[in-house]
Amino acid sequence: MAVGGFCRLPSGSVVVALNLPSPTVDGTGCVRVLVHAQNRARALTRLRNLGMRAVYLRGNASPPTPDEITAVLHHPDGLIWRTAPDDGVPALSQELWHPIRALRRRPAAPA
Template sequence: MATGGFTRLPSGDVVVALRLSPPSGGGDIRVIVLSANRQRAFTRLRNLGFRGVRLSGNAEPPTADEVRAVLHHPDGLVWRDADATDAVGWQAFTALR
């Protein structure tokens, strides 16, 4: 089970933030997904190889900077290392593969 959280935007969309281990191995990453609802966000991640992604609770909701980053990205899906500082930019999901 992943740690993270979500927030609902005034438009009705949902931003989900999760701390995951990438399918290829390595350190944890923080993934931010913009979607119509939480289930669609999890479906997008499952389709990209993150099997069994679930969220229990809202312990680590996305920050304002994370919401802004995902809103300005055309895919609505960004990531970076979980331990990265704010100086490190968000990357497109295609850079992870």
């Protein structure tokens, strides 16, 4: 189950933030994915078109922070990710945001 939320911008578009299970082989940990789109349905469709079929947004439990909104608005694709913290609280010294293509090409953990 994905925890997430959204924020409507003054322009009418939205930023959707989702914490999803990590796509690594062992499946431990989570990634935080941010999507900028015209509405929530289009944001989720963008993720589903990338192969994340079981992505749903129920409620607004974990909306994007102002820093996250700034990060996704300044990315040309409007679709970024980074490893989510274990406790769910954003840390100031977290890793940088990555384009979504980097998540799809992540090397599998050695067997």
